[in-house]
Amino acid sequence: MSRPLHELGVVEARELLQRREVNARELAAAVLRRVEEVEPRVRAYITVTADLALQQAAEADARLARAEGGLLTGVPVCVKDVLCTAGVRTTAGSRILEGFVPPYDAHVYRRLRAEGAVMVGKGNMDEFAMGSSTENSAYFPTRNPWDLDRVPGGSSGGSAASIVAGEALASVGSDTGGSIRQPASLCGLVGLKPTYGRVSRFGLIAFASSLDQVGPFAMTVRDAARMLRVIAGYDPRDSTSIDRPVPDYEAALGDDLRGLRMGVPREYFVEGMEPGVREAVLRAVGMSGELGAVVDREVSLPSTDHALAVYYILAPSEASSNLARYDGVKYGYSFQAGGSMWEEMEQTRGRGFGDEVKRRIMLGTYALSAGYYDAYYLKAQKVRTRIRHEFEAAFERCDVLVAPTSPTVAFPIGSRVDDPLAMYLSDVCTIPVNIAGLPGVSIPCGFSDGLPVGLQVIGRPFDEATVLRVAYALEQALGVAGRRPAL
Amino acid sequence: MTTVATDYEVVIGLEVHAQLLTRSKMFCGCSAEYSAAPPNTHVCPVCLGMPGVLPVINRRAVELTIMTALALDCEIPEQSKFDRKNYHYPDLMKGYQVSQYDLPLSRDGWLTIETEEGERRVGVTRVHLEEDTARLTHVDGPDGSFSLVDVNRSGVPLMEIVSEPDMRSPEEARLYLVKLRQVLRYAGVSLANMEEGNFRCDANVSLRPRGSSSLGVKVEVKNMNSFRSVQRALEYEVERQTRLLDGGEAVVQETRGWVESEGKTVSQRSKEYAHDYRYFPEPDLPPMQVNRELVSRLRAALPELPDEKRRRFEEAYGLTRYEAELLVESRARADYHEAAVAASGLRGDARLQRAKQVANWMLGDMARLQNAQNVDIEAVRIQPEQLGQLVAMVEGGQITGRSAKAVFERMWREGRSPHEIVAEEGLAQISGVDELRGIVERVIAASDRAVADYRAGKTEAVQFLVGQVMKQTKGRANPGTVRDLLLEILQNG
Numbered sequence: 001m002s003r004p005l006h007e008l009g010v011v012e013a014r015e016l017l018q019r020r021e022v023n024a025r026e027l028a029a030a031v032l033r034r035v036e037e038v039e040p041r042v043r044a045y046i047t048v049t050a051d052l053a054l055q056q057a058a059e060a061d062a063r064l065a066r067a068e069g070g071l072l073t074g075v076p077v078c079v080k081d082v083l084c085t086a087g088v089r090t091t092a093g094s095r096i097l098e099g100f101v102p103p104y105d106a107h108v109y110r111r112l113r114a115e116g117a118v119m120v121g122k123g124n125m126d127e128f129a130m131g132s133s134t135e136n137s138a139y140f141p142t143r144n145p146w147d148l149d150r151v152p153g154g155s156s157g158g159s160a161a162s163i164v165a166g167e168a169l170a171s172v173g174s175d176t177g178g179s180i181r182q183p184a185s186l187c188g189l190v191g192l193k194p195t196y197g198r199v200s201r202f203g204l205i206a207f208a209s210s211l212d213q214v215g216p217f218a219m220t221v222r223d224a225a226r227m228l229r230v231i232a233g234y235d236p237r238d239s240t241s242i243d244r245p246v247p248d249y250e251a252a253l254g255d256d257l258r259g260l261r262m263g264v265p266r267e268y269f270v271e272g273m274e275p276g277v278r279e280a281v282l283r284a285v286g287m288s289g290e291l292g293a294v295v296d297r298e299v300s301l302p303s304t305d306h307a308l309a310v311y312y313i314l315a316p317s318e319a320s321s322n323l324a325r326y327d328g329v330k331y332g333y334s335f336q337a338g339g340s341m342w343e344e345m346e347q348t349r350g351r352g353f354g355d356e357v358k359r360r361i362m363l364g365t366y367a368l369s370a371g372y373y374d375a376y377y378l379k380a381q382k383v384r385t386r387i388r389h390e391f392e393a394a395f396e397r398c399d400v401l402v403a404p405t406s407p408t409v410a411f412p413i414g415s416r417v418d419d420p421l422a423m424y425l426s427d428v429c430t431i432p433v434n435i436a437g438l439p440g441v442s443i444p445c446g447f448s449d450g451l452p453v454g455l456q457v458i459g460r461p462f463d464e465a466t467v468l469r470v471a472y473a474l475e476q477a478l479g480v481a482g483r484r485p486a487l
Numbered sequence: 488m489t490t491v492a493t494d495y496e497v498v499i500g501l502e503v504h505a506q507l508l509t510r511s512k513m514f515c516g517c518s519a520e521y522s523a524a525p526p527n528t529h530v531c532p533v534c535l536g537m538p539g540v541l542p543v544i545n546r547r548a549v550e551l552t553i554m555t556a557l558a559l560d561c562e563i564p565e566q567s568k569f570d571r572k573n574y575h576y577p578d579l580m581k582g583y584q585v586s587q588y589d590l591p592l593s594r595d596g597w598l599t600i601e602t603e604e605g606e607r608r609v610g611v612t613r614v615h616l617e618e619d620t621a622r623l624t625h626v627d628g629p630d631g632s633f634s635l636v637d638v639n640r641s642g643v644p645l646m647e648i649v650s651e652p653d654m655r656s657p658e659e660a661r662l663y664l665v666k667l668r669q670v671l672r673y674a675g676v677s678l679a680n681m682e683e684g685n686f687r688c689d690a691n692v693s694l695r696p697r698g699s700s701s702l703g704v705k706v707e708v709k710n711m712n713s714f715r716s717v718q719r720a721l722e723y724e725v726e727r728q729t730r731l732l733d734g735g736e737a738v739v740q741e742t743r744g745w746v747e748s749e750g751k752t753v754s755q756r757s758k759e760y761a762h763d764y765r766y767f768p769e770p771d772l773p774p775m776q777v778n779r780e781l782v783s784r785l786r787a788a789l790p791e792l793p794d795e796k797r798r799r800f801e802e803a804y805g806l807t808r809y810e811a812e813l814l815v816e817s818r819a820r821a822d823y824h825e826a827a828v829a830a831s832g833l834r835g836d837a838r839l840q841r842a843k844q845v846a847n848w849m850l851g852d853m854a855r856l857q858n859a860q861n862v863d864i865e866a867v868r869i870q871p872e873q874l875g876q877l878v879a880m881v882e883g884g885q886i887t888g889r890s891a892k893a894v895f896e897r898m899w900r901e902g903r904s905p906h907e908i909v910a911e912e913g914l915a916q917i918s919g920v921d922e923l924r925g926i927v928e929r930v931i932a933a934s935d936r937a938v939a940d941y942r943a944g945k946t947e948a949v950q951f952l953v954g955q956v957m958k959q960t961k962g963r964a965n966p967g968t969v970r971d972l973l974l975e976i977l978q979n980g
Contacts, residue, residue, distance in 0.1 A: 084539045097538065104532050106539060205539040209770035238541050239772050318770055321573050324582020325536045329636075341577065341634075368573070368765035377767060 005030035006166035007484065010075050010223035011250075013169055017064055017074040024064065024074030028057035028118050031076040034166045035120065038487050043142050044152075044162035046081045047089050048121035056118040063116060071230050073116025078162040078171035081122035082129055083214070084203040085109050092205040093125040093155075095138040096352030097332040106203025107238065108172055108214045108231045115230045120168050123158030127354045128323065129179055129207040131155050132426035135417050136356045143413070144187060146451055146485045150410040153183030153426075159217050160187040164484055170218040170227050174204055176211045177311050178405075178430025181442035184217060185405035185454025188444045188483060190224045190471070191217045193430075195461045196437030197242035200235030206322040208315035209240075211434045219482050221443060221472040225249035228464060244462060252465040253472040258292030260470065263299035263398030268429050273407040276448025281404045284445040284455045287477050288402070288470075296398055301390045306383050307432040308424060313367045313380040314435075319357075320364030326352065359420065384435050391436045395460045400470050404429050405442040405454035429456060439464045443471045444480045452480075493732065495694040497725050498702060499660045500652035503667060504645050505677040506619060506685035507551045512642040513618040514542030514585065521639035522683065534642035536580030541771050544569075548616060548644035549775070551676040552592050554785050555646060556614040558674045558792055561596030563782050569616075569769040574762050577634060578620040580641050588766040591615035592777070598650075598670065599794060600662040601812075609663050610651030619643040646677070652691065652702065657721035661714050664688060669793050673818050681713050688717055693738070694728045703728075703738065708752055710744040720745035723752055796821055804828070804842035813850055819864045824849060826871035831879065844878040852892065856899055868902030869895075877905040889962040890914045918965040920972060923956070926964075927972045930955045941977055949973055 005027050008016070016022045032050050039045060053076065060074035079085060082092045084102035091097040105113070112119070126136035134142040134157025142157040144150040145165040152161040156173025160183035163171055173180045175193035184191025192215045199214045206212060216227030229250070234243040264285055269278060289295050328334030328348030335347040353361070367376035394401060406426060416423045433440040438458055445455035455474065459467035475481045512519050515533035532540045553563055570588035596611035621641040623634045648667065654660045668686060671679040679686040688711055693703035708724055711717045723745075728738050743752040768774075791799070793815050800811035800821070815821045827845045828838065853867065853874075877898065881891045886909055897908045909915055917923055930952060931938060937955075940948040949970065956969045 082539075090538070092538070100538070102532075102537065102539070104537075104540070201539075202541050203539045206771075237543060239543055240541075240770075317767060321571050321583050321765070321767070324573060324575065325538070325580065327575070327577075327582070329577060330535065330580070331537065345575070365765065368767055370763045370765075373765075373767075 004034075004166070006034040006169075008169060009220055009482075010072070010170045010218055010226050013075055014069075014072065014226075017060075018069060020064070024057040024060035024118060025054065027074060028053045028076050028120075031120055031166070031168065038145075038165050038167065041143065041148055041487065042145055042161050042165045042167065043140050044078065044124055044158040044165060044167055045121040046091055046093065046124050046137070046139055046158065049088055049119055052088065053118050053120050056113075060116050060118060070115035071226060072112060074118060075116070075169050076118045076120045077112060078120055078123045078159050078168035079109055079112070080125055080156050080159045080171065080173045082125060082174050082205045082207075083109050083172065084205065085119070085122065088119075088122065090122065090205070091138070092129070093127040093137040093139065094353065094357070095333055096326045096328075096348070097205075098138075100332045102203075104203060106214075107200035107235045109203065111231050111233070112172070117230075120162070123156065123162055123171060123173065125158055125173075126155035126179075127357050128205070128319070129155040129174055129176055129212075130319070130356050130360055132178065132182055132423050133411070133413075133416065134158065134183075135413065136354055138354055141413060144410045145487055146188060147410065150412050150451070151186065153186035153406070153410065155179040155183075156191075156217070157183050160184055160189060160191065163187075163189055163217055163219060165487060166484070170216060170223055172214055172216055172227070172231060174207075174212055174214050175430075175434065176207050176213075176315060177434050178427035180215045180217065181405045181430050181440055181454065181456060182427060184442040185456075186410040186452065188447075188452025188454075189217055189219050190221050190441065190443050190475075190481070191215065192224050192228060192441040192464070192467075193433065193439065194228060194232060194464055195439045196434075197240055198232050198439070198462060198464065200233070200238040200241045202235055202237040206318075208318040209322060210318060211311075211315055213434070221441075221468055221475045221481070222250055222253060224441070225253060225468050225472075228468075232464075242462070247465050249465055249468050252469050254469055255473055255476055256292050257288055257470060257473050260288075260293040260400065261296060261398045262288050262293040262470070263296045263394055263401045265299045265301045265304070265394065265401055265403060266297070267301050267304035268403035270407055270428055272425070273404065274409060274448060277404050277407060277409065277453050280446030280448060280453035281402075281455055284474055284478060285402060287474060291473050291477055293470075299394050299398060299401065301387070301394060301432065303383060303387045303390055304432055307387055307435050308428055310380045310383045310387065310435055311427075311431045312363065312424065313376050314384065316360040316364030317367045317377050318364065320361045320368065323353075323357065323361055328352065356420070387432055388436045391432075391438060399459075399466055401458040402470075403456045403458065405456040406430075409448050409451035409453060433458050437461065439467050441467050441471045443475055444483070445474070445478055446480055494697045495729055495732065496697045496699070497655055497657075498652045498693045498695060498705075499654040499657070499721060500691045501650045501654070501660060501663060502689045502691075503648045503650075503664070504687045505648065505671055505679055507548050507644040507646055507676055508678065509545055509547045509551065509644050511545060513545050513548055513616075513644040514642055517642065519643045521643070524639055526635070526637040526639060529639040530641070534580065535638055536582075536641075542585060542769075544772060544775070545644055549592065550781070550785055551644075552614060552616045552646050553777070553782060554674050554789055555648070555671065555676050556593030556596060557782070557786050557789055558670050559596035559598055559611045559614060559648070561593035561611060561614055563593050563777055564590065565777055565779070566590055566774060567592045567777055568774040569772045570766045571769050572617075573765040576620075577636060578623050578641075580621060580638065584617060584620065585769055585772070586617035586647075587615035590774075598663060598666055600659060600666050602659055602662065607653075607659075609653040609659075612649040612651055614646060614648050617645050617647060619645040652693075657718045657725065660690060660721055661718045664714050664717060666793075669816070673790060673792055675790070690717065690721055692721055692724045692728070694725065694732060704740050706738065706740065707742045708745055709742060709755070710746075712747065716745060716747055719750065720752055723750065727752070790818070800824075804846070805839040806842065806846055810846050810850060814846060817864060820849070823864055823867075823871050827875040827878075830872035830875040840882070841875070841878060844882070845874060848874055848878065848895070852895055853899075868900070869898045870902070873898060873904050880905055880909065884916060884918060884965065885909070886914055886916050887962055887965065889957070890916070893962075914961075914963055916965050917960055917963050918968050920968060923964060923968060923972055926956055926959050927969065927976060930959065931973070931976060938977065949977075
């Protein structure tokens, strides 16, 4: 075999395991060796669960020997540290959950395990998924494998970088305003945010409950489709998950786009967009036409401009409430110096949360306060409804919309940390999709100055199959998928 | 100088929180029955508010709330939702309480109370559903004071019933609470026991000059643990506010706590420090569509409520309003009465007569013993049909009324049938003239003085002689027969 084991794809590895050409222990060991080799430079993991991975791999081999393999048996994956894993420390990238070991599994992790996946470790992230560069991790920043001086994007930076660096074959992350798609774009791999309600949020540490959704990362669209099939589905423990059958997404993949109506919303080609990004995205649009798609460049989503404002009211509002439970009394970090209960709670929160988290708690608390609620929260909800309606109208004339994922390629570490607004603009193309609860995928569509550029494909609610079909056809035609940097 | 005291009208509104009788908690599968459980044993990641967990609505809790609302003649809107009420307190595991803000499960109902001036309707603003908090126990130890948290109560379904400011005296507030508790118990939705903490009450009270239609500054009173303390706290508040207003001072809008041991309210929090709860829709729970079929099904499932039952008892059993009210005080008591009457199989006037007698026993001797020994109707050992049998034995002349009292007391103690007790004690009434003649003759022979009195025209002497015969027969003789015999013998002799 010419390629090292740690560069195998998910479906590919699963087939080799099935044919017993490789066993799960060898594969896990190879990935763990790679982790040892590159992790000091990439820092994709907050926690590496080497022993657990080898144990799970041994179980996978036993299952394979009994011909009881599942869809992911023996496949090493990275799990974003925002998903609870029983017995394994789960921090959400925050000091305040330092040492928190949940006694329960997130639904998504349970699904991965049920299909035999092997967990390599917990992926680094911006604290509580608030950020677009993974620099807000309370532990350390993750670096972009394409250029170690640049950010991998965020908040699921660890989940994205780990795969490109060969430290996992696939991963799961969470996406509240772009936290899967944007790092996928910046790291040059496939990242999919499913429809709100497609994947259970049970055990996903909440940032903004009405926007959060768990989704997969992988080097190829087919691998992402496999991952989605595993984690999607109704969960009675999440009342916002929807009871709809999960299709075989892989079976829906195809090479051409004949008859597909593709819209290119003009508002997504924003000011400040890098020419290299524009070029790569437009090349992919042109390619779609060649593949048989009917490209509609007149689609307009006029409220796109307001999406960022809406997001920075709704998400912090929900976050201010979701993060109220971290007071140092029940679990996680607790500041204790003999002060009063209230003093110690304040100190715990003051020391346990990072600046960005505090900024958003303050924003949200303000937006929900008496006298401001109508002007902010309620108004934002109204605009949210309008944004949703505009998408609905667009989907009457189009089957999918395509747009850039991020207006820029990966930016240098430290370049935006002191400018929150510039950081927020990283997600200007991804946020509207969360606001409307739609499925969106980012796939690599080219390079600009040697750094990956992502193309975003947005679909109708619960039409991940079409989104993946378009992504797959373009991936095949563009020929940029699967490229990895030399590390 | 003369001062003219203003005549004030008291305005009271009540907020009642009642725990619902569901098997599991509001948003998780933990058992909601925690009263006998050791602390922190009925808990799970959801009711502990751990990271990443999500609530799932307890359907039964929604149904019980709707049933309550229907019992209070509320409207049930088709749309309802949960909201988050945000505040920090160590009894609140998530830092917010899942409650209902602008779309409660029900609104605009009423409850009828019986005041001295007659029936009055107290408006019910809304009945909504929320979750209970954990229980804090404050401990003052040698190393300082601290609080213990028991999370068993966290997440227990809690219903909030908010009244309009329609009560005009502390006594009316008490009547409202008594009636509300009765309705909740009838509907089977809550144990509604204030002392046990599953029925709690906060009161808003203000004064205004009589005749005024605007509301005065209100004070919220908390920490009352019994109906009596509600009434006392309100009486105290009315006095306090009257004093302030008469002295030309303003009432401060604030929350005051009732201190039972001192018999007064003390300021807890003034309006400037009032919470801003930052309500917003609970994003973890989709809005509820309350379908009309469910509402009709729940309406049909509602049992007969106290007012309805009282009216029926008056009509069907010919009881006075007062008797009927006492009998329907609890569903169990009313059921007891009906079972005792029904066991007779009687119809028409005989049935009315039986119902009246059963009511007399229940409201007389039985109530006396129940009160004296603190026994609920459910725990009374006399079965309803046994009480019916006792009444029937008196009506049929098988035992005397006097014997019946003794039999009743043994039934109360032993729970045995009156037939058994009567047979065992030989209490069957002696009505036979032949059996009684000998005894009557012996009594006359032994009572020269009374006989002489009789002959001298003192007819009361007969009563003395009847008493002597009853004494000889241990109360078993039929008093009418004895009297007839006495008169016959005395007149003939």
